Amino acid sequence: MSLLEVKNLALGYDNRVVAKDLNFTVNSGEYLCIVGENGSGKSTLMKTLLHLQKPLDGEILTGDGLKSNEIGYLPQQTIVQKDFPASVKEIVLSGCQARIGLRPFYSRDEKLLARQNMKRMGISKLRNRCYRDLSGGQQQRVLLARALCATRKLLLLDEPVSGLDPKVTTEMYELISELNEDGITIIMVSHDITAAVKYATHILHIGKKLFFGTKDEYLQSDTGKHFVALEGGDDNA
Amino acid sequence: MLDKLWEYLQYPFVQYALIIGVLIALCSSLLGVTLVLKRFSFIGDGLSHVAFGAMAVASVLHFTNQMVIVMPITIISAVLLLRTGQNTKIKGDAAIAMISVGALALGYLLMNIFPTSSNLSGDVCSTLFGSASILTLTITDVIVCAVMSVIVVAAFLLFYNKIFAVTFDENFAVAVGTKAKIYNLILAIMIAVIIVMAMDLVGSLLISALIIFPALSSMRLFGSFRSVTIFSAVLSVFCALTGIIISIIAGTPVGATIVGVDVFAFLVCLIIGAVLPMRGRK
Numbered sequence: 001m002s003l004l005e006v007k008n009l010a011l012g013y014d015n016r017v018v019a020k021d022l023n024f025t026v027n028s029g030e031y032l033c034i035v036g037e038n039g040s041g042k043s044t045l046m047k048t049l050l051h052l053q054k055p056l057d058g059e060i061l062t063g064d065g066l067k068s069n070e071i072g073y074l075p076q077q078t079i080v081q082k083d084f085p086a087s088v089k090e091i092v093l094s095g096c097q098a099r100i101g102l103r104p105f106y107s108r109d110e111k112l113l114a115r116q117n118m119k120r121m122g123i124s125k126l127r128n129r130c131y132r133d134l135s136g137g138q139q140q141r142v143l144l145a146r147a148l149c150a151t152r153k154l155l156l157l158d159e160p161v162s163g164l165d166p167k168v169t170t171e172m173y174e175l176i177s178e179l180n181e182d183g184i185t186i187i188m189v190s191h192d193i194t195a196a197v198k199y200a201t202h203i204l205h206i207g208k209k210l211f212f213g214t215k216d217e218y219l220q221s222d223t224g225k226h227f228v229a230l231e232g233g234d235d236n237a
Numbered sequence: 238m239l240d241k242l243w244e245y246l247q248y249p250f251v252q253y254a255l256i257i258g259v260l261i262a263l264c265s266s267l268l269g270v271t272l273v274l275k276r277f278s279f280i281g282d283g284l285s286h287v288a289f290g291a292m293a294v295a296s297v298l299h300f301t302n303q304m305v306i307v308m309p310i311t312i313i314s315a316v317l318l319l320r321t322g323q324n325t326k327i328k329g330d331a332a333i334a335m336i337s338v339g340a341l342a343l344g345y346l347l348m349n350i351f352p353t354s355s356n357l358s359g360d361v362c363s364t365l366f367g368s369a370s371i372l373t374l375t376i377t378d379v380i381v382c383a384v385m386s387v388i389v390v391a392a393f394l395l396f397y398n399k400i401f402a403v404t405f406d407e408n409f410a411v412a413v414g415t416k417a418k419i420y421n422l423i424l425a426i427m428i429a430v431i432i433v434m435a436m437d438l439v440g441s442l443l444i445s446a447l448i449i450f451p452a453l454s455s456m457r458l459f460g461s462f463r464s465v466t467i468f469s470a471v472l473s474v475f476c477a478l479t480g481i482i483i484s485i486i487a488g489t490p491v492g493a494t495i496v497g498v499d500v501f502a503f504l505v506c507l508i509i510g511a512v513l514p515m516r517g518r519k
Contacts, residue, residue: 050412073412084274086405087461094402098413104395130460150413 009058033200040207072147095149137168266473285441290340439492457510
C-alpha cells in the first residue's frame with residue numbers, strides 16, 4: 001500500500017471545476033513535484049490533500065499507517081504572519097499541536113522535539129528571536145521545523161522558495177533534498193520547473209494536459225518537453 | 238489630593254468601580270492581542286453597537302434584567318462575525334461595519350420612537366460613552382463580573398497554546414487536525430461576554446479602545462506572543478486603574494479618561510519602540 005493514493009480527484013471552488021481526473025500515488029521515500037501553469041489548481045490540490053477543502057469528486061486514501069493529521073505542511077506565508085509577534089521557539093512548538101490533543105500545555109517530550117527540529121534546521125541560535133525580524137530564508141526554516149514537528153513521514157510544501165533570493169533558494173532545495181534522503185516523503189508544489197526536474201523523483205503536471213510519472217518519463221513526454229522549454233528558460237521564476 | 242483620594246476609596250461604589258475596571262481591562266487585553274493579529278480590531282466596536290441595539294430593544298420591551306436579551310444577541314453576532322473570516326461573500330471588515338452601524342441606527346431609532354424616560358439624549362449618551370452608571374454598581378454586579386472574568390481568564394489560559402496556533406496559522410492548524418472552528422467559537426463567545434460587561438464601564442463607543450490599545454502598545458515593545466500577551470494585560474490593568482483614579486480626582490468621565498490613559502501609554506510605547514532596536518528583544 002502506498003503512502004498516499006489519489007483516485008479520480010476533481011478539485012475546485014463552489015462547483016467550479018479547476019482540475020479533474022487526477023490519479024496518482026506517492027510511495028514512501030519519494031519526492032513528488034507538482035507543476036503546472038498559474039491557475040491550474042496546484043494550490044487547490046494542496047489544500048484538498050490537507051483536507052482544508054473538500055474534493056468535488058474522487059477520493060484521497062492514506063496508507064502505510066499514515067494518519068491524515070500526520071502530514072507536515074509548509075504553507076505560503078500569509079499577510080498576518082508578516083508582523084506577528086512570535087518567537088521562533090513558540091512557532092516551532094506549535095507544530096506539536098496535533099500531538100497534544102486536548103491537553104492544554106506542551107510536555108517535555110514535545111519541547112525536546114521542537115529543540116531537535118530547530119537544531120536540524122540550523123536555527124537553534126534564533127530560538128528567542130522574533131519571527132517578523134528574520135530574513136525570508138530563516139522564516140522558511142522556522143516553518144519547516146514546525147512542519148517537521150507535525151510529521152515523521154510526509155511533508156507538503158507549497159511554493160517553498162517563493163520570494164527567496166537565488167542563493168537562499170538553492171540552500172532551501174538542498175535542505176529539502178537532505179530531508180528526503182533521511183526518509184521523509186516530499187510533495188512539493190512549485191512553478192520552478194528547473195528545480196523540479198533536478199530534485200524530484202516523480203512529477204505531476206496539472207493543467208490542460210495531465211501527466212504523472214517519474215522524472216525521466218516526464219522529460220521524455222510531450223507535455224514535459226514543451227513545459228520545460230517554455231518555463232525552464234527563466235531561472236528561479 | 239491624596240486625602241481626597243483616600244476618602245473616596247472608602248466608598249463601596251468606588252471600590253466596586255476599581256474592581257470591575259481591573260477585571261474588564263484584564264480580560265479585554267488578553268483577547269485584544271489575538272483579535273488585533275487576526276485583523277479583527279473592529280469587532281469590539283461592531284459588537285458593542287449590537288449590544289447597544291439589543292439594550293434598546295430590551296428597554297423598549299421593559300425587561301427588568303436586560304442581560305437576558307443583550308448577552309445572547311451579542312454572542313450570536315460575535316459568532317456570525319468571526320465566521321465571516323473565510324470564504325464568504327461579504328468580507329470580515331464589511332460585515333462588521335454593516336452590523337455595527339445597522340444596530341446602532343436601529344437602537345437609536347427604537348429609543349426615539351418608544352422613549353422610556355424623559356431624558357432621551359442623556360440615556361443615549363451614557364450608553365455610548367459609559368456613564369455615571371459605573372457609580373451605581375452594586376455588589377451583585379461585582380460578583381457577576383468577577384465570575385465572568387474568572388471564566389474568561391481560565392479559558393484563555395487553558396486554550397492559550399491552541400489560540401496561538403489558530404491565530405498564527407489557521408490553515409496549518411486545521412491541516413494537523415486542530416479544530417480551529419471550535420476555538421474561533423470560544424473566542425467569539427469570550428469577546429461577546431467581555432463587551433457586554435465593559436459597556437457599563439466605558440460605554441459602547443469606547444470598548445474597542447480597551448481591546449486594541451494595550452495589544453498595540455505591547456506589540457511595539459515585545460517580540461514573542463507570550464511577552465506581548467503578559468505585558469498587554471499588565472499595561473491594560475495599570476491604565477484602567479490610573480484612569481479611574483484620575484476621573485475620581487478630576488471629576489472627568491470614567492470611560493473617556495481610561496481610554497485617554499491608554500492612548501497616552503500607546504504613544505509612550507511607540508516612542509520607546511522606535512528608539513530601542515528591535516533585535517534581541519524577547
